[in-house]
Amino acid sequence: MEMEGKGALPKAVAASAVQQTGVAQPPAVGLGGEAVGRRRLPAEALAIGLLCLALVFTTGWIVFDAAVGGSPLLPYSPYITGWLRHVTDQRLSYRIFFGCLLGFTAAYAALLPLAKRIPLRLLVGLLAVLYILCLIGPVLLSTDLFSYIAYARMGVLHGLNPYVSAPIEISRDPIYPYVGSDWIYTPTAYGPIFTLISYPLAYLGVVGAIWGFKVYALLGCVATCWLVWRAALARGLDGRFALFAFGANPLVVIYSLASFHNDFLMLAVMMVAILLALRAPVSAEGGGGQTEPRRGLRNEAWAGAALIAGTLVKATVAALLPFMILGRRRLGTVVGVAAALALGLLAAYLAFGVHGVDIVSALNRDSMYVSTDSFATEVAHLLGKPGIYPIDHTILKGVLLVIGLYLLWRTWRGYDWVSASGWAMLAITVTSTWLLAWYLIWPLPISLAAKDRRLLAATLFIQLLFVVHQLSPLFTPE
Amino acid sequence: MSALADRFAAAVERLPGPLAPLDEEPPRSRRRIRRFEAALLVVAAIGLSVATLHDLVREVNLGLRLHADLVSWEHITGARYHNPLIEQDVKHYTAKDTVCANTEDVKPQGSILVCLIFVGPVRHGLRKAVGGYYLIAAGTDVHEPVLNDYEFRYGCFGRAQREGLCGLSTPPPGAPDRPLVG
Numbered sequence: 001m002e003m004e005g006k007g008a009l010p011k012a013v014a015a016s017a018v019q020q021t022g023v024a025q026p027p028a029v030g031l032g033g034e035a036v037g038r039r040r041l042p043a044e045a046l047a048i049g050l051l052c053l054a055l056v057f058t059t060g061w062i063v064f065d066a067a068v069g070g071s072p073l074l075p076y077s078p079y080i081t082g083w084l085r086h087v088t089d090q091r092l093s094y095r096i097f098f099g100c101l102l103g104f105t106a107a108y109a110a111l112l113p114l115a116k117r118i119p120l121r122l123l124v125g126l127l128a129v130l131y132i133l134c135l136i137g138p139v140l141l142s143t144d145l146f147s148y149i150a151y152a153r154m155g156v157l158h159g160l161n162p163y164v165s166a167p168i169e170i171s172r173d174p175i176y177p178y179v180g181s182d183w184i185y186t187p188t189a190y191g192p193i194f195t196l197i198s199y200p201l202a203y204l205g206v207v208g209a210i211w212g213f214k215v216y217a218l219l220g221c222v223a224t225c226w227l228v229w230r231a232a233l234a235r236g237l238d239g240r241f242a243l244f245a246f247g248a249n250p251l252v253v254i255y256s257l258a259s260f261h262n263d264f265l266m267l268a269v270m271m272v273a274i275l276l277a278l279r280a281p282v283s284a285e286g287g288g289g290q291t292e293p294r295r296g297l298r299n300e301a302w303a304g305a306a307l308i309a310g311t312l313v314k315a316t317v318a319a320l321l322p323f324m325i326l327g328r329r330r331l332g333t334v335v336g337v338a339a340a341l342a343l344g345l346l347a348a349y350l351a352f353g354v355h356g357v358d359i360v361s362a363l364n365r366d367s368m369y370v371s372t373d374s375f376a377t378e379v380a381h382l383l384g385k386p387g388i389y390p391i392d393h394t395i396l397k398g399v400l401l402v403i404g405l406y407l408l409w410r411t412w413r414g415y416d417w418v419s420a421s422g423w424a425m426l427a428i429t430v431t432s433t434w435l436l437a438w439y440l441i442w443p444l445p446i447s448l449a450a451k452d453r454r455l456l457a458a459t460l461f462i463q464l465l466f467v468v469h470q471l472s473p474l475f476t477p478e
Numbered sequence: 479m480s481a482l483a484d485r486f487a488a489a490v491e492r493l494p495g496p497l498a499p500l501d502e503e504p505p506r507s508r509r510r511i512r513r514f515e516a517a518l519l520v521v522a523a524i525g526l527s528v529a530t531l532h533d534l535v536r537e538v539n540l541g542l543r544l545h546a547d548l549v550s551w552e553h554i555t556g557a558r559y560h561n562p563l564i565e566q567d568v569k570h571y572t573a574k575d576t577v578c579a580n581t582e583d584v585k586p587q588g589s590i591l592v593c594l595i596f597v598g599p600v601r602h603g604l605r606k607a608v609g610g611y612y613l614i615a616a617g618t619d620v621h622e623p624v625l626n627d628y629e630f631r632y633g634c635f636g637r638a639q640r641e642g643l644c645g646l647s648t649p650p651p652g653a654p655d656r657p658l659v660g
Binding site: 326329375377378379381382386410412413414415430454458461462465468469471472473475476477 | 499500501502503504511515516519523525526527528529530531532533534536537538541542545568571
């Protein structure tokens with residue numbers, strides 16, 4: 001659903017759109033293509049209000065029940081939410097969590113078609129309330145945050161290289177009991193930029209560092225929301241829809257933000273790269289030709305550099321690199337990539353030695369893990385196999401390679417490089433044997449800036465399948 | 479720098495015929511490719527949906543079976559379970575489960591767990607126990623899993639005895655030694 005006939009907009013309508021957002025954007029359009037008036041029907045406004053309340057209510061229910069502690073959905077962690085425990089005395093059970101997740105997802109799905117008509121202030125207020133609720137609550141679902149702290153403390157307080165040593169080597173450190181059992185023998189898989197920015201938090205003590213990483217995740221999430229909004233506007237798409245679709249997504253709020261993952265930092269830097277590239281005037285983007293060549297060159301170089309920075313936060317961002325280079329076909333991008341790569345790898349080498357620059361071995365190691373939520377495992381079960389075998393890893397890598405090559409060819413022949421990047425990201429998550437909820441948010445911000453709207457539909461569909469697969473505890477006794 | 483960028487762009491544009499990069503997809507080939515891609519996406523979506531629903535049903539059935547194991551363990555031992563450890567038959571992928579748990583709320587490390595082997599279908603929310611043993615939980619590290627290994631088991635009965643699962647002939651001093659099931 002690419003924007004067409006933009007030039008034919010009535011002047012008054014276009015002017016009104018500029019006034020509201022500061023950037024030219026299409027007016028709100030109904031499902032039948034008719035322009036929607038400024039007045040909203042009372043029933044529609046009521047529906048929007050109730051659905052927003054449902055999002056807040058379900059998030060609050062999860063957070064306040066979790067704050068009581070003693071839930072199987074909470075990782076073993078320091079008790080930091082004692083001040084919330086008087087809100088309720090009910091512990092977060094599987095049934096409540098998945099019931100709320102289902103309610104949240106249903107409200108999100110119902111609000112998506114109405115998102116363009118949610119008043120901007122209400123939308124921003126809604127996201128602020130959801131995010132504050134997550135921020136004040138305990139760490140849900142994942143021990144990864146404690147691994148971040150362990151790696152930071154290893155580097156800062158114990159003089160160990162987190163790319164060589166594993167948390168087991170600091171077994172007397174107060175963070176050690178909270179690190180997930182799966183990761184105590186595993187050196188960090190995160191990029192050197194993330195490791196370096198995590199180091200200052202090691203000085204805050206365990207509880208201080210938990211709050212520090214919570215703030216990092218929140219800032220990353222807010223930044224990604226803003227960048228998704230700007231990228232959608234730069235593409236002539238509806239910013240409000242993009243903001244809602246990313247910011248209130250169930251996997252973003254309930255899974256990723258409530259467990260405070262560093263994926264948000266990765267996504268924020270990735271979206272900076274995409275936004276800079278979209279704002280560089282290149283004919284393929286429908287920009288202003290070569291009217292501002294110097295600024296365009298600068299933006300291209302910075303876009304390439306930002307993509308490398310994202311890769312040095314979490315290596316997955318590297319998947320976008322060939323699409324940006326092939327899609328842009330501009331020297332500035334290549335120069336930016338090369339310069340940032342040289343600088344980044346030098347800094348990583350100086351800080352962590354040769355292990356700090358060896359991203360490939362960490363990726364190879366992680367690609368051999370298997371999770372029960374991965375689509376590969378589901379397909380294996382469907383085929384009557386008990387799980388994933390080594391040959392399956394090879395087959396899946398082959399499938400991913402074929403998809404990647406096809407997308408590169410399409411990009412070279414004129415297909416939108418942002419869409420191709422998003423498909424590649426989606427293909428990585430679907431073919432991965434180690435799939436976690438926060439990996440499924442990777443393609444979402446890209447899909448909201450993509451010209452090919454099938455990508456958004458596919459991303460949301462895959463997320464829905466993931467949520468459905470999570471629901472088995474609803475059908476079994478507690 | 480700008481002139482170099484222009485030369486780079488021009489060199490790329492001069493590539494021959496089908497190798498040449500395009501700024502926009504030609505409408506006719508775009509429609510054809512989109513139809514092909516749409517068909518592939520629909521097939522993939524159907525395949526993944528079937529796999530997801532199949533796995534959901536499988537997990538629900540598995541959850542019901544494991545719940546029945548725990549209820550049966552409590553039914554037989556007359557105690558509430560703590561620190562349960564359920565091992566499934568990952569060698570032959572049968573419905574045989576071994577449930578080990580503490581009868582009191584203690585740290586699993588260093589304690590004695592009661593293990594029962596369950597087989598067969600779930601009937602009235604319970605499963606049939608066909609054997610069992612005591613298990614000494616070795617280790618002191620909170621991350622260390624309780625190892626359900628040959629050398630830590632004693633007091634085998636039923637199928638466990640027939641299969642020779644116990645490596646300890648006598649219980650360690652102070653450990654319970656009365657038969658699990660009379």
